[in-house]
Amino acid sequence: MTQDSTTPSDFATPETTEPTPVVAVVGRPNVGKSTLVNRLIGRRQAVVEDTPGVTRDRIAYDAQWNGRRFTVVDTGGWEPDAEGRAAAIAAQAEAAMATADVIMLVVDALVGATDVDEAAARVLHRAKKPVIVVANKVDDARAESDVSALWSLGLGEPFPVSALHGRGSGDLLDVLLAKMPTMPSADQRLENGPRRVALVGRPNVGKSSLLNQLAKEDRVVVDSVAGTTVDPVDSLIELDGETWQFVDTAGLRKRVKQASGTEYYASLRTQSAVEAAEVAVVLLDSSEPISEQDQRVISQAVDAGRALVIAFNKWDLVDEDRRYYLDREIDRELKRITWAQRVNISAMTGRAVTKLAPAIRTALAGWEQRVPTGELNQWISALIAARPHPVRAGKAPRVLFMTQAGIRPPKFVLFTSGRLDPQYVRFIERRLREDFGFTGSPIAMTVKARERRGKPGGRTPSR
Known part of the structure; x- marks a missing residue:
C-alpha cells in the first residue's frame, strides 16, 4: 500500500440531509480512534489526547470522500466485562456497532492483537456486517511487517494506516466506500431541518441525564464524576410532537483561554455548539447556589445571540428553605436576564421535562419576532x-x-x-x-x- 495523506480539500461538508451510510469506529481504549476519525472527516473535530478514555459517548460527524457522503461515529474504548463508567462507555460502543452499516475495528499495530481485540473480533463476527480491520500507528514501511499478524482476528485483510500522519488513509477510504451500502434517495429528506437546541451548563448539572430522559433511552454516558462528556453529542429527539436536534455539550469549568488539554478543546467544541444552535438551554443545579460558572455559561449564550431557556434542574432536591434562598438568588444574580424563559425540572425523575418544548418554542418565537x-x-x-x-x-x-x-x-x-x-x-x-x-x-x-x-x-x- 502506497503512502498517501488526505487533505481537507478532499472533503466537503454535506449540504443536504439525505440519509447517509454510517461507519462506526470501535476498538479498545487509546488505539487512536479519535485521531482516525479526524483523518477520515478531514478536520480536527474529535477531541484527542494521550490519555485513555477521553471519548465517552458515540459522536457522529459528517464526512465526504470522492463525492460520496457518509457519517462517521466515534466511540469510547470498548472492553469486555467492563464495570461502572467503563461499562456505560462500552454500551455506547456496542450501540454504535448495532446501528452502523460498516464497522472499523482499530487495532494498535505496534502492540498486536490483544485479548480485548480478540474479544471484539468475536462480537463483530456475530454482527454479520462489513468489518474493516484498521492497523493503526504504522508510520513507515518497516512497521508493515507487524500487520500480517492481525489476520488472526479472522476479519479479513488488515489495512495499515497512520492516523496521525495520514499514511494510507486515502486507500482506507477507498476500501470503506466499496463496503458501503447504497442508501435510499432523497425522498426521505426533511424539507426543513429540526431546530437546534444546545444543552449547556457547568459540569455535573445533569445535561446528559436530561438528554437521556428526553430521548427515553441512554443516548449518552452519565456518571457522577464531573466532566464525563467531552465532545458535543447530537441527538434527534421527538418531543411534544416535533423533532428537535439536541446537542449535549461538555461542562464549562474555565474560560477557553484559561483551559488546557482536553478541557481546552472541549470548551471550543461547546462554544461552537452554542453558536451553531438556535436556542441554548442552560442547566443550573437548583439545589446549589448560583455560581460564577453559571453566570459565565449564561453570558456565553447571550453573547452568542441565542434564544435562552434557563432550566433549574434537580428540583426534586429542593425543599422550602432552598426555594426561599433560590428566589432571592434569582432576583440578585439573574436580574439582567429577567426576559429568559425559566422552567423547574428534574432530569432524574422526569419531573416537568414536558415543559421544555413550550419554553423553547416561546424563546424561538421571541428570537424571530419582528415589529413593523x-x-x-x-x-x-x-x-x-x-x-x-x-x-x-x-x-x-x-x-x-x-x-x-x-x-x-x-x-x-x-x-x-x-x-x-x-x-x-x-x-x-x-x-x-x-x-x-x-x-x-x-x-x-x-x-x-x-x-x-x-x-x-x-x-x-x-x-
Whole structure:
C-alpha cells in the first residue's frame, strides 16, 4: 500500500440531509480512534489526547470522500466485562456497532492483537456486517511487517494506516466506500431541518441525564464524576410532537483561554455548539447556589445571540428553605436576564421535562419576532413624549428614527441627534420588552448619532 495523506480539500461538508451510510469506529481504549476519525472527516473535530478514555459517548460527524457522503461515529474504548463508567462507555460502543452499516475495528499495530481485540473480533463476527480491520500507528514501511499478524482476528485483510500522519488513509477510504451500502434517495429528506437546541451548563448539572430522559433511552454516558462528556453529542429527539436536534455539550469549568488539554478543546467544541444552535438551554443545579460558572455559561449564550431557556434542574432536591434562598438568588444574580424563559425540572425523575418544548418554542418565537417600522416609530415617539431624555448641558438628544435591522436575535437601530445615556437606552429596551414581548431572546440595540463637524456618531450596544 502506497503512502498517501488526505487533505481537507478532499472533503466537503454535506449540504443536504439525505440519509447517509454510517461507519462506526470501535476498538479498545487509546488505539487512536479519535485521531482516525479526524483523518477520515478531514478536520480536527474529535477531541484527542494521550490519555485513555477521553471519548465517552458515540459522536457522529459528517464526512465526504470522492463525492460520496457518509457519517462517521466515534466511540469510547470498548472492553469486555467492563464495570461502572467503563461499562456505560462500552454500551455506547456496542450501540454504535448495532446501528452502523460498516464497522472499523482499530487495532494498535505496534502492540498486536490483544485479548480485548480478540474479544471484539468475536462480537463483530456475530454482527454479520462489513468489518474493516484498521492497523493503526504504522508510520513507515518497516512497521508493515507487524500487520500480517492481525489476520488472526479472522476479519479479513488488515489495512495499515497512520492516523496521525495520514499514511494510507486515502486507500482506507477507498476500501470503506466499496463496503458501503447504497442508501435510499432523497425522498426521505426533511424539507426543513429540526431546530437546534444546545444543552449547556457547568459540569455535573445533569445535561446528559436530561438528554437521556428526553430521548427515553441512554443516548449518552452519565456518571457522577464531573466532566464525563467531552465532545458535543447530537441527538434527534421527538418531543411534544416535533423533532428537535439536541446537542449535549461538555461542562464549562474555565474560560477557553484559561483551559488546557482536553478541557481546552472541549470548551471550543461547546462554544461552537452554542453558536451553531438556535436556542441554548442552560442547566443550573437548583439545589446549589448560583455560581460564577453559571453566570459565565449564561453570558456565553447571550453573547452568542441565542434564544435562552434557563432550566433549574434537580428540583426534586429542593425543599422550602432552598426555594426561599433560590428566589432571592434569582432576583440578585439573574436580574439582567429577567426576559429568559425559566422552567423547574428534574432530569432524574422526569419531573416537568414536558415543559421544555413550550419554553423553547416561546424563546424561538421571541428570537424571530419582528415589529413593523411604522408601528415601531409610533411607539418610540409616544414613549419619548411621555418620558423624554434627560437634559445634559442644556440640551437633550432627540430620537429621529427607529428601525428593526434584523432578527435571530432582534436587532434595533436608533438614529438620534446626539449620544444617548446608556441608562436611557436600557430604559427603551425594557419598555420595548414590556410592550412587544421578545420573551426568551436577547436584544441588540445600537445608537447612531447624527454626525456634526466631522465627528463620527456614537454607538451604544445593549443586550
